[in-house]
Amino acid sequence: MVKILVVGAGSWGTALSIVLADNGHEVRLWGHKQTQITEINNLNTNESYLPGIKLPEEIIGYDDLGIALKDIDTIVLAVPTKAIREVLKQVSDISEDPLTIIHVSKGIEPDSLKRISEIIEEEMPEKKLKDVVVLSGPSHAEEVSLRHPTTVTSSSKNLEAAEYVQDLFINKYFRVYTNPDVIGVEIGGALKNIIALCAGITDGLGYGDNAKAALITRGLAEIARLGTKLGANPLTFSGLTGIGDLIVTCTSVHSRNWRAGNLLGKGHSLDEVLESMGMVVEGVRTTKAAFQLAQKVDVSMPITFALYDVLFNGKNPKDAVDSLMGRLRTHEMEDLANILGDRMI
Incomplete structure (x- = not known):
């Protein structure tokens, strides 16, 4: 005892x-x-x-x-x-x-x-x-x-x-x-709240499973990009505090970040959402920090940046989704190569 x-x-x-x-x-x-x-x-x-x-x-x-x-x-x-x-x-x-x-x-x-x-x-x-x-x-x-x-x-x-x-x-x-990877565990746990807010927004807008699957997958790529830049082990993001935490927070009504995003997607203002929640929505504060951190270390985080515009610059959630979908085309494996870098076997 x-x-x-x-x-x-x-x-x-x-x-x-x-x-x-x-x-x-x-x-x-x-x-x-x-x-x-x-x-x-x-x-x-x-x-x-x-x-x-x-x-x-x-x-x-x-x-x-x-x-x-x-x-x-x-x-x-x-x-x-x-x-x-x-x-x-x-x-x-x-x-x-x-x-x-x-x-x-x-x-x-x-x-x-x-x-x-x-x-x-x-x-x-x-x-x-x-x-x-x-x-x-x-x-x-x-x-x-x-x-x-x-x-x-x-x-x-x-x-x-x-x-x-x-x-x-x-x-x-x-x-x-x-897991000895403190950086990866903390970054995964923090940034998944950003993606959960976005998942709630897509559900609030009435989009389906295709959109959510894309968001979770590309959100994980953003988390891993920033995490490995800060010194995390990329394998951590395939574990419980990466994809595991991301799935549960993006898909459950228990998630206060998902619920807050869902209200945003339905047209409520950020102030209205935070007042109605009654509990802290960590993803809002973390979005600001991740936006600042990504700029500082020069890491591409388009989903995070789009959410920042919705939360702090008054951008319409649907317009934010449209801007993400209209970005320049790229190759999915480029992310994997960039994340693993010299650690690739």
């Missing part, structure tokens, strides 16, 4: 708390809303995020981060990307012992263009940070909370840390693989 603090009582943090509790660990779940924490402790539910799910009694909610962190050396960071720096500053001020930080958020920070593991390393003093581990893959919180079969990837620069997290979470319904 391990004492673990899950920081962030949203749908994903709560679902992962269920997995950890099922595995016999002492689970503390921190959230900043006192009413939500009271509900978790008194009713063993979190209806705002996982309606109809009964939580294990072993999950104890906290709204005081200082108390929650007492005697803790492992935390699961499950807050939106935009809140990570603020939360880490609080954790750093409170924590006395080195922490293993498992982050499960998916995004890239605009302007700084940093991945989440880089933000953690920047915000946490070296003496207070033992290891950083990424836990990512095709996994809807709603299905995990129902104990439906799910597979994810644990990734860290330190293989022992990745295996430690694998052992914490793995069970009969939640299978965990390890």
